[in-house]
Amino acid sequence: MGKAKSNRHHGLWILIVAAAVLEAISCTMYFTSRAAIKREAEQRVQSELRKAELEINAVTIEMEAAAKMLTALAERHIENPDSVANATHVLLQTIDHVSSAGVACEPYLYPKKGRWYEVCSSRDTCDGKPCIYTREIGSASHNYFETEWYKNGLSIDSCWWSEPYLDAVGARTMIVSCTHPIRDKKGNIVAVTCIDLSLDYLQDLSEYLQIYKDSYYAIRSHDGLEIVPGADTVPGRKYHTYDEEIDATGWHISIKIPEDVIFADLNHIGRIVGLLMLIGLGLLIFIVWRSGRDMIQLVETTARNQKMENELQIARAIQMAMLPKVFPPYSDHPELNVYGMVKPAKEVGGDLYDFFIRHDKLFFCVGDVSGKGVPAALVMAVTNSLFRSISAHEEQPEDIVSLMNKAFSQQNTQDMFLTLFLGVLDLTTGKLDYCNAGHNAPVLVSVHELSELNEKSKNSKVESVNVLANLPLGIVEDFPYLAQSMQLEKGDMLFLYTDGLTEAENSDHDQFGEQRMAEVLASLIDSRPRHVSDTMQAAVEAFVGEAEQSDDLTMMAIRYQTPAIVMRNDIQQIPTLAEWIDGLGIPEELNMPINLALEEIVSNVMLYAYPHDKSGQVFVECTKGESLIFTVTDSGIPFDPTQKGEVDITLSAEERAIGGLGIHLVRQLMDEVIYNREDDKNVLTLIKKI
Amino acid sequence: MTTTITTNGNQIIASFAGRLDTAAAVQTAEDIKPLLEVSDKEIILDCTELEYISSSGLRIFLTIRKEAAAHGCKVIVRNINADIRQVFVMTGFVSLFEIRG
Numbered sequence: 001m002g003k004a005k006s007n008r009h010h011g012l013w014i015l016i017v018a019a020a021v022l023e024a025i026s027c028t029m030y031f032t033s034r035a036a037i038k039r040e041a042e043q044r045v046q047s048e049l050r051k052a053e054l055e056i057n058a059v060t061i062e063m064e065a066a067a068k069m070l071t072a073l074a075e076r077h078i079e080n081p082d083s084v085a086n087a088t089h090v091l092l093q094t095i096d097h098v099s100s101a102g103v104a105c106e107p108y109l110y111p112k113k114g115r116w117y118e119v120c121s122s123r124d125t126c127d128g129k130p131c132i133y134t135r136e137i138g139s140a141s142h143n144y145f146e147t148e149w150y151k152n153g154l155s156i157d158s159c160w161w162s163e164p165y166l167d168a169v170g171a172r173t174m175i176v177s178c179t180h181p182i183r184d185k186k187g188n189i190v191a192v193t194c195i196d197l198s199l200d201y202l203q204d205l206s207e208y209l210q211i212y213k214d215s216y217y218a219i220r221s222h223d224g225l226e227i228v229p230g231a232d233t234v235p236g237r238k239y240h241t242y243d244e245e246i247d248a249t250g251w252h253i254s255i256k257i258p259e260d261v262i263f264a265d266l267n268h269i270g271r272i273v274g275l276l277m278l279i280g281l282g283l284l285i286f287i288v289w290r291s292g293r294d295m296i297q298l299v300e301t302t303a304r305n306q307k308m309e310n311e312l313q314i315a316r317a318i319q320m321a322m323l324p325k326v327f328p329p330y331s332d333h334p335e336l337n338v339y340g341m342v343k344p345a346k347e348v349g350g351d352l353y354d355f356f357i358r359h360d361k362l363f364f365c366v367g368d369v370s371g372k373g374v375p376a377a378l379v380m381a382v383t384n385s386l387f388r389s390i391s392a393h394e395e396q397p398e399d400i401v402s403l404m405n406k407a408f409s410q411q412n413t414q415d416m417f418l419t420l421f422l423g424v425l426d427l428t429t430g431k432l433d434y435c436n437a438g439h440n441a442p443v444l445v446s447v448h449e450l451s452e453l454n455e456k457s458k459n460s461k462v463e464s465v466n467v468l469a470n471l472p473l474g475i476v477e478d479f480p481y482l483a484q485s486m487q488l489e490k491g492d493m494l495f496l497y498t499d500g501l502t503e504a505e506n507s508d509h510d511q512f513g514e515q516r517m518a519e520v521l522a523s524l525i526d527s528r529p530r531h532v533s534d535t536m537q538a539a540v541e542a543f544v545g546e547a548e549q550s551d552d553l554t555m556m557a558i559r560y561q562t563p564a565i566v567m568r569n570d571i572q573q574i575p576t577l578a579e580w581i582d583g584l585g586i587p588e589e590l591n592m593p594i595n596l597a598l599e600e601i602v603s604n605v606m607l608y609a610y611p612h613d614k615s616g617q618v619f620v621e622c623t624k625g626e627s628l629i630f631t632v633t634d635s636g637i638p639f640d641p642t643q644k645g646e647v648d649i650t651l652s653a654e655e656r657a658i659g660g661l662g663i664h665l666v667r668q669l670m671d672e673v674i675y676n677r678e679d680d681k682n683v684l685t686l687i688k689k690i
Numbered sequence: 691m692t693t694t695i696t697t698n699g700n701q702i703i704a705s706f707a708g709r710l711d712t713a714a715a716v717q718t719a720e721d722i723k724p725l726l727e728v729s730d731k732e733i734i735l736d737c738t739e740l741e742y743i744s745s746s747g748l749r750i751f752l753t754i755r756k757e758a759a760a761h762g763c764k765v766i767v768r769n770i771n772a773d774i775r776q777v778f779v780m781t782g783f784v785s786l787f788e789i790r791g
Contacts, residue, residue: 574713592742592773599744603712649782653755661745661781668780 011292018284022277029273033266041211041262042242045255048208049244052253055205059097060248063197064159066095067180071193074103074182078190081110081117088121089134091195099123099175099198102137103182104144104153105191118144122196153179153192161249164199164227174199174227176249202228215257222250230256312374316344319377322384324355333427333585335490335563335624336362339529340556341537343500349552350376351498352384356391360427363391363400366496366556367420368439370472376552379416383408383473387422397422397435398483401473405437409477417474421467421496430488430560434465435481438472440502441465444486445493445521462518465494490562495521495532500553504540507547512540529557564621569606569636577602577620584622590688593669594628600662601632601641601684609636609682627671630686639682640675641666693721701732707739710747718750725754729761735787738769743777755786766790 070091077083088101102120110117118138124131144150152160162177175196182191202219205228209217218230233239238259245252260267323342340353350369355362365387369376386404394400401422408418421442423434441464465486471479488494497517504512520539524532533555540553565580567573581595602618610616616636623629646667647660666673672687691714694705704722708714725733733754743751751767758765769791770778778784 571712571716574711575709578709578711592776595742596744596777599711603744603746606712649780650785651782653752653759653786656752656786658749658752661748665745665777665780 011288011295014288015281015285019281022281026273026277030266030270033269034263037263037266038240041240041257044211045242045257046244048211049242049253049255051208052205053244053246055208056202056246056251057248059197059201060161062095062097063178063195064180066091066098066101067159067178067193067195069094070101070103070195071180071182074191074193075184078182078184081105081113081119084191085119085121085134085136088119089132092121092123092132097197097201098195099173100196102194102196103191104138104150104194106154106189107145109190116140116143116145118142120194149177149179149194150192153181153194154189157181163223164221164225167196167198174202199227209253209255211255212257212261214261215255217253217255220252220254222252227251230254234258315374315377319344319349319381322381323353333357333360335561336425336427337529337559337561338362338364338556339533340366341533341554343537343549343553344377345500345549345552349554350380351500351552351554352380353496353554353556354384354387355556355558356388357427358392359395361395362423362425362427362558363387364425364496364556364558365420365422366439366442366498366554367418367473368498368500368552368554369418370416375414375416379408379412379414379418382411383418383420395424396483397424397433398481400424401435401437401470401481401483402479405473405479405481406477408474412474417472419472419498423494425488425558425560427560430490430492431485432488432494433483433485434467435470435483436465436467437470437481439467440497440499441467442497443495443518443521444488445495445525446489446491462521464514488560490560493529493532493557493559496556496558498552498554500549500551501536501540501555503551504544504553505547505550506544512543516543529559532557562621562623564619566617566619567602567606569610569616569618571603571606573606574599574603580620584624586624586628587690590628590690594630594688597666597669597686597688598630598632600666601686604641604662605632605634605636605682609634609639626690628688628690630688632682632684632686634682635680636682638677640677641684642673642675691718693718695721695724701734702728703734703736705736705739709742710740710750711742711744712746715744715746715750718747719753722750722754726757727761728763731763733758733763733765735765735767736769737767737771737774738791740770740774743774748777748781748783751783752786764788 070087073087073090074084077087084103088103091101092098100120100122102118104118107115113136116138118136119134120137121132121134124133126133138144149160149162152162156179158180160179162179164174164176167173167175175198178195178197180193181189182193184190206217216231217228218226219228220226233256239256240259240262242255242257243252320342324340336357338355340355342349342351342353344351350371351367353364353366355364357363367380367383369379369383383404386407387400390400390403394403401420404420418437419439420437421434421439422437423432425432444461444463444465446461466484468482468484470481502512502514502517516539517536520536521532524535527535536555537553563580563584565577567576577598578595581591581598586594598620602620605618609618616634619633621631641663644660644663647657647664649664666686669688670686671689672685674685674687676683676685691706691708691710694707696703696705702725704725706718710718735751735754755765765787767787767789770789775784778787778789
């Protein structure tokens with residue numbers, strides 16, 4: 001669970017880091033974009049302001065040009081006041097922007113006109129059409145001499161611009177006046193030109209200055225008078241302000257743009273990006289959570305599997321420990337040689353074999369639990385102990401199997417079943433009682449004439465044991481199991497197996513089959529059970545090849561034999577004879593005499609029966625009864641040691657011959673020594689009474 | 691089967707250990723060759739650790755006995771076990787050797 005927790009932390013860290021990276025990317029993007037947008041907005045504002053300034057400048061220059069034009073016209077016709085009045089009219093006709101144009105003269109310039117003479121043309125509406133209206137407006141009530149524009153107009157020898165002001169007389173709009181002095185032919189300043197410009201046109205600058213929706217601009221005069229008033233700012237709304245001074249007029253243009261308007265697109269994109277980020281993060285959280293959960297599951301499953309595997313290995317060790325492993329197991333029963341093996345398809349298997357000897361009887365069984373793995377293994381373990389405990393007091397196979405079946409059926413909650421071959425072999429008589437509960441029939445490998453050393457295979461027979469169709473264990477609790485019996489001859493071998501052998505499949509799904517098994521057995525007529533099992537296993541593995549083992553593989557071979565040993569004609573094999581005799585379980589006091597007698601005979605055969613360059617065999621077998629009977633057989637030249645003359649043991653050392661002691665000893669040690677020549681073989685029988 | 695030969699003054703001692711069977715006799719016959727060439731010595735065949743003897747071993751003993759007689763040596767067999775003594779009795783070897791222990 002520690003691992004799981006650390007994994008959860010791991011996931012959390014991934015999330016935090018991913019979120020931080022996303023956040024960092026978004027922030028960088030946002031602020032970069034914001035700066036770019038702001039820069040762009042500034043450039044746009046500057047550019048528009050310049051256009052506005054240009055326009056204002058253009059109008060200003062036009063006005064100044066108009067003032068100068070009117071001045072020039074007035075100066076030309078200065079003698080004639082009507083011509084001057086006409087000049088104002090013409091100017092208005094010529095230049096659209098001029099709202100009114102006037103000429104104000106010094107006192108008594110035209111004596112006929114009196115002290116005040118100011119003539120002015122302005123735009124008006126006559127009969128619904130625009131028209132120009134020219135009149136004389138100078139009078140005592142309109143004493144222009146005292147006005148600022150007039151004074152400046154007289155004193156400044158150039159264009160003078162008034163501050164914007166609200167026109168009190170005309171269209172009641174903001175106007176600005178431009179004046180210029182008028183000189184007579186002598187060069188004296190005699191009048192002032194005054195051009196009025198309606199600042200209504202500034203309202204039209206919104207074409208340039210209304211840059212954004214909701215943005216506005218304001219134009220203030222140098223004195224702070226609002227020429228174009230700005231709209232009211234909305235409280236709480238943040239504005240960006242841009243100011244520009246118009247050089248020609250000294251006005252200030254100020255543009256205010258709500259921040260949210262400037263960054264409207266950015267905010268929109270930001271919202272989309274934020275939303276996507278949230279979705280991504282959510283997705284990430286989900287993935288991390290899922291993978292974290294999967295990881296936890298994986299870790300837990302792996303840990304569980306590991307534990308289970310360890311436990312399976314222990315279970316396998318326990319299971320293997322239940323099976324007999326020491327072969328050959330009984331040194332006091334040289335007539336018996338047994339070997340068994342189980343190779344589970346999984347860690348633990350449902351096959352079993354077992355055997356033990358009680359009262360000179362071999363109790364043995366081979367079984368196969370339906371299914372594989374742990375459940376089968378548990379049933380196998382139960383079966384194994386049932387076999388052991390019931391066979392400890394029962395001797396009849398059908399009774400043992402019935403009791404096992406009953407016990408097993410009562411415990412069987414999993415609807416499992418077990419096929420079993422159970423036998424009881426009387427080692428003194430060779431009678432085999434057996435009961436087959438639905439298991440594969442064992443194979444009997446028999447050899448008729450053991451003594452026929454080189455032609456055994458000719459007389460061998462490999463056949464299935466005849467079995468009745470009893471039900472497997474665990475199906476019907478009180479099934480009446482029937483036993484059978486048969487006689488085993490010395491040299492016979494019983495080969496038991498489970499279907500894991502015959503049904504072993506190669507990658508083409510061909511089965512090993514009974515035919516192949518029988519062929520292998522036929523080649524192993526006189527082999528030791530262990531060799532039989534090893535050879536069979538090798539044959540199956542060669543057949544199966546790379547294919548996976550599909551079922552538990554179990555084999556057991558029981559050889560009921562005349563204890564015998566085969567040796568080559570090599571005296572270095574003599575120690576194996578001593579080992580064989582040690583394994584016969586004969587009374588200890590007879591060990592040396594038997595050993596000595598057999599060695600004398602066997603070594604004699606080894607040394608003299610065959611030509612030196614020819615290999616041959618010597619075969620010794622033992623039969624235990626009231627006497628110990630040994631037969632020594634060889635295929636060498638005919639030789640009857642019993643015909644050899646006695647040595648005189650009373651002679652002195654000088655007179656004694658070196659040889660001849662061996663057969664003398666044999667005669668001394670044995671009760672009977674009989675020679676026969678049978679089928680071109682020397683057969684010497686040695687009998688020792690027990 | 692091992693054979694160890696040592697000398698102790700006038701005595702030459704051959705110590706046998708293990709099973710002197712037909713297979714071992716080949717090597718033992720080689721090992722005891724020094725005994726066949728000595729003269730005027732007392733040859734002791736120490737059988738304390740000899741477990742078993744067969745006729746091929748007996749033949750080696752008899753050979754030693756014959757050669758010793760020819761070279762004026764005396765042969766003493768020392769510490770034979772019950773099995774070997776039985777063989778010595780059966781073969782009349784008890785009367786050919788001086789047996790001690």
